[in-house]
Amino acid sequence: MTATIAADSLEAGSTSLLRFATAGSVDDGKSTLVGRLLHDSKSVLTDQLEAVSLASQARGQEAPDLALLTDGLRAEREQGITIDVAYRYFATPRRRFILADTPGHVQYTRNMVTGASTAELAVVLVDARNGVVEQTRRHAAVAALLRVPHVVLAVNKMDLVGYEESVFAAIAREFTDYATSLGVPEVTTIPISALEGDNVVTPSAHMDWYSGPTVLEHLETVTVAHDPTADPARFPVQYVIRPQSPDHPDYRGYAGQLASGVLRVGDRVTVHPSGRTSTVEAIDALGESVDTAWAPQSITVRLADDLDISRGDLIAPADASVRPTQDLTATVCHLHDRPLKAGDRVLLKHTTRTVKALVKDIPSRLTLTDLSQHPAPGELAANDIGRVVLRTAEPLPVDAYADSRRTGSFLLIDPADGSTLTAGMAGDAFTAHTGTADESWDF
Structure with missing residues (x-):
């Protein structure tokens, strides 16, 4: 059975997964966008919405502040900003999502690096009144630096500029030119009002000049092309297993997470940085022996030869171009x-x-x-x-x-x-x- 077939079997009956991050300058509305996304896609539990409603009332707000669905830290709720990376998990009939709502303050750009490091898509928000600012450029640069394959520019607060197409077009053109110059392969631009819900989950009745997808429609349909099993195999050793058991006196396994590619029993491999070679004798996954393992499985590998291997060593195919x-x-x-x-x-x-x-x-x-x-x-x-x-x-x-x-x-x-x-x-x-x-x- 090939890795592709095995991977498909894991996904049988389930939807695909998209990891994405939100970023933008402070007060551009990232948390409100995420809250609106969760609320309008019916991904919020009743008790969560009630807690947000009570917290909003305590702050003198008549309507629930949807930003509080992601601003979970006490310091965040008191200041009305996002400080830490807030991870949320939700699903629609078409796809499952892991989202990272990252901070907008310049001193928390480091958190954006954390949130975007595993993302396949980044949503960069811009306040329609302010346009592209330095922090917008910084987040675009970080997305390019981290090789995020898809970037969405969400021009927010369109309700505060009269839903003017010319305002959106100018911002979209400036950002797209900048992101393209950084090497971002794909930029999608969407005019939205997170507060009012325009073009977040449902199409806007105020912007008939826009015929593109809503934010959720794009998230549900964007193609996540990268397949980690297509890359050369890389297996960083995390732990050496030597059970002190009379039943397994000669057992020596190397445990860790397969970072990329596919490993099979019988593969010739090289251990780096020592450069010594051996053959994969067995692979254990979830307590059972398997013939094939693929990224990002956590596995234990056993080799045919007794080599000096420790935590931090890398096992790769013998013909791979790895040069320590x-x-x-x-x-x-x-x-x-x-x-x-x-x-x-x-x-x-x-x-x-x-x-x-x-x-x-x-x-x-x-x-x-x-x-x-x-x-x-x-x-x-x-x-x-x-x-x-x-x-x-x-x-x-x-x-x-x-x-x-x-x-x-x-x-x-x-x-x-x-x-x-x-x-x-x-x-x-x-x-x-x-x-x-x-x-x-x-x-």
């Missing part, structure tokens, strides 16, 4: 309030492996307004996107992020307190084009 290296050039988004500087000593976490690393150089920083590069900035401040050169204490089998979002990404960690400093994407994360097509900027 200690010199790494990457595009990063700096997340911490403390700047990242050349010469900093950090920890680098790649899949299940953590090693010491040195920041050798920071050759450039992205300027969001015109997509130019600021050469030799010396440091990256919070929310900056830039280029770094790293040297690791041990070789790492890192793929290019363009080839694999799982094995091409990493984190830089403060060795003193364990806080996350930077999210990194190995290789050329994206190519932006400014001016003419001949003026390409490889960031």
Whole structure:
């Protein structure tokens, strides 16, 4: 049985799954949009709606504030903003959804990186009164950086600009041009009013000039083309299983989650970074032996040879072009309030492996307004996107992020307190084009 057939069997009788994230500037209406989406698609339980109604009344509001369906933290409800990433799960007859409602404040851009890192689609909101602002550009850049394949521009609060088509058209044109220059492959633009419900779940009666899909219609029908089983197999070892049992004296299994591709019993594999080869002797999944495993299953792999393998090693097909290296050039988004500087000593976490690393150089920083590069900035401040050169204490089998979002990404960690400093994407994360097509900027 092939991985495709096996995967299809898991989906038999069920709808497909779409992971998406919302982003935008503060007060653009992200939480209201998500609340409206949940409410109008009848994905809100009665007791949840009653709790929101009571909280809204306590704040002097006559109608339920649908934004409170996602603003769950006490600090968020008191301030009326989103601080953390709020995850919600809902379904329609056509598709299941996992959504991440991310913060709009510039100091919480790091949370947008978290929410969009696994997303297949990003909804970027813009206030129709303000148009495209710097935070809009930052979120578009993050979406491009993280290789989110689909971006939706939702021009919100159209009711406050008289539902004017010209206002929507100007904003849509500016954003689309900017996102395209970042290398975003697909941009869909939708005029909405999250507060009134226009074009969120039901078509608007106020914008007869718009004939495209509503937000929910697009989410239900957008094609999620990427298949992780089509990529080369990558299996980061998380745990070595050696049961102290007389029934299994020679059992040695390597447990973890298959990051991409397919593994089969009998496959020739190489263990990185050591470079030693063996054959897959058995695969255990959910306590049973199987012939085939596919991403993103959690499995235990047993090899024919007794090799020295530990947490952080990567098992890949023997013919795969994996080249462990200690010199790494990457595009990063700096997340911490403390700047990242050349010469900093950090920890680098790649899949299940953590090693010491040195920041050798920071050759450039992205300027969001015109997509130019600021050469030799010396440091990256919070929310900056830039280029770094790293040297690791041990070789790492890192793929290019363009080839694999799982094995091409990493984190830089403060060795003193364990806080996350930077999210990194190995290789050329994206190519932006400014001016003419001949003026390409490889960031």
